[in-house]
Amino acid sequence: MKVQIRAYVPLITTILLFSDCSTIKNTAGGGVPSLKETYKNDFLIGAALGARYIQRSDLRADSLIKRQFNAATPENVMKAGIIHPGWNTYRFELADQLVEYGRQNNIRINAHTLIWHNQLPGFLRNMEDADSVRAFFESHISTVASRYDGKVYSWDVVNEALNEDGTLRNSIFLQKLGPAYVTEAFRLAGKAAPHTELYYNDYGIENPRKRAGAVALVKKIQAAGIRIDGIGIQGHWQLGKVPYKNIEESIRVFSGLGIRVMITELDLSVLPEHAADPYPHGLPDSVQNNLAREYETLFRLFLQYRKQISRVTFWGVEDGHSWLNDWPVKGRTNYPLLFDRNDVPKKAFYSVIDAGKK
Ligand code: G3I
Numbered sequence: 001m002k003v004q005i006r007a008y009v010p011l012i013t014t015i016l017l018f019s020d021c022s023t024i025k026n027t028a029g030g031g032v033p034s035l036k037e038t039y040k041n042d043f044l045i046g047a048a049l050g051a052r053y054i055q056r057s058d059l060r061a062d063s064l065i066k067r068q069f070n071a072a073t074p075e076n077v078m079k080a081g082i083i084h085p086g087w088n089t090y091r092f093e094l095a096d097q098l099v100e101y102g103r104q105n106n107i108r109i110n111a112h113t114l115i116w117h118n119q120l121p122g123f124l125r126n127m128e129d130a131d132s133v134r135a136f137f138e139s140h141i142s143t144v145a146s147r148y149d150g151k152v153y154s155w156d157v158v159n160e161a162l163n164e165d166g167t168l169r170n171s172i173f174l175q176k177l178g179p180a181y182v183t184e185a186f187r188l189a190g191k192a193a194p195h196t197e198l199y200y201n202d203y204g205i206e207n208p209r210k211r212a213g214a215v216a217l218v219k220k221i222q223a224a225g226i227r228i229d230g231i232g233i234q235g236h237w238q239l240g241k242v243p244y245k246n247i248e249e250s251i252r253v254f255s256g257l258g259i260r261v262m263i264t265e266l267d268l269s270v271l272p273e274h275a276a277d278p279y280p281h282g283l284p285d286s287v288q289n290n291l292a293r294e295y296e297t298l299f300r301l302f303l304q305y306r307k308q309i310s311r312v313t314f315w316g317v318e319d320g321h322s323w324l325n326d327w328p329v330k331g332r333t334n335y336p337l338l339f340d341r342n343d344v345p346k347k348a349f350y351s352v353i354d355a356g357k358k
Contacts, residue, residue: 032345035338036070038356042306044108046071046313048265050321054098061317064343066105071153071311073110073264074098075323079119084140087123092147099151110264110313111148113156113201114141115185117171124172133176138188145192154197156232156264157189158182162202166213183221190227201232201264206246211253218257230310231257232264239270239287242294248301255308263302265315267336268294269324277332288347291335296351303355318343 035045047069054077056062065072076082077094084090095111102109115137127133145155161169161182168174173181182200189198200221205214214231221228231254233247254261270287271278279287302309316322320341324334338349 032067033350033353035068035349035352035356038353039312040070042303042356043309044071044311044313045069046073046108046110046311047317048073048075048112048313048315049098049317050075051077051094052321053317054094054101056101060343064339065107065317069107071108071110071313072098072102073112073156073313075112075316076119078111078144079113079116080124080140081119081121083144085121087136090143095148099148103151108153108311109148109151110199110311111152111155111196113159114145114189115157115161115173115181116159117169117173118160120172127172127176130176133172137173137177137181137185141185141188142192145189145196148196149193150195152196154199154229155189155193156201157198157228158185159201160203161200161217162205162210162213164204164207164210166209166211166216168213182217183224183226186221186228187224187226197229197260198227199230199232199260199262199264200228201234203234203236203265205231206233206243206250208246208249211246211250215253215257218254218259222257228259230260230262232262234265234315235263235267236265236315237268238273239268239290239294242268242298244297244301247298248305251305251308255305260310261305261308262311262313263309264311264313266298266312267315267322267324270335271324271332273328276329279335280333283335287335292347292351295338295348296355299352299355303358314338 039045047065049072052058053061053065074095077098083092083095099109124136163169168179186198200217202214204210218228218231233250251261268291270291302312314337316337318339318341319335319337322334322336324336325332338346338352340346
């Protein structure tokens, strides 16, 4: 019996190789380089995964994800409004599936996010009573963070708590719990998830005023003797306006606080903010080339700081399902990522690979 099986091994291998190439032809399959391999000695390469990827309803994208990424962030399914829709109701199914997907495929999960002013459960939105808000805050953090402790790698504990001028955003948490809520969230998360890294995550914190606010937050948490392991610069930037100098300065300043720095939600919008829908049928070569050039410049910068940066995560897998098709104007056709709507690597993908080959 043993001999017979061995005789079939080359045939089976050939069939598997062939079927792999034929099903994911022209996508990130055979022959196409891998981001996670190219950057394996530098930092993790992640993608935000929407429910369609977590439920594996798209097999072509599934093989791309496994080949290209070694980190993932749930785009929505761990947000409070989805995972904790009623006072005593939790819906863990999709989050559990994502965690299992990560375990099976060596993909590190960054859980996102415990405390955020957006995508909150309906019952919380108009809550007047501060004690009830505190009860939600405490039970939400301890229930959700402890469930995934040791199963996810990290949590974005607090997301987007700052205004552009570095002051605290006027969220329900600030209103009802006061400014200490950020430190308190980290204390509770540390207690519930002692084996999980804990991060603060925000957009625009590369800009000096907001950066100063983020530094103050981190220092306050540290001064209270509470653990914070890293800070995420989201990286939602616009083609032609990427703030390279501010990004570089922020990586230096944040890592100087003794914490990890990550680029957590990278995408480059190619559409002017309020234009109608300039490229509904495809991206002109000139813009495609600019996108490739800017991505390459960014990754060369990230590589200079490879000792400080632990992960670079794209906010999505391919252009067709990027949130930027619906923001700030609904229903436009944007092209912010490295893979096109057919999962085919774009010129920008190859420029990121080239940057990584050094
Ligand atoms: O699930 C409902 C569905 O039932 C309904 O039919 C449909 C109708 O519009 O909406 C669906 O919910 C949408 C949800 O995404 C899931 O697709 C919401 O409308 C939509 O607002 C929501 O957008 C998400 C957004 O956060 C909410 O603020 C985006 O997918 C997600 O990419 C985005 O991610 C955020 C990060 O968490 C934090 N940083 C900024 C980043 C981009 O905004």
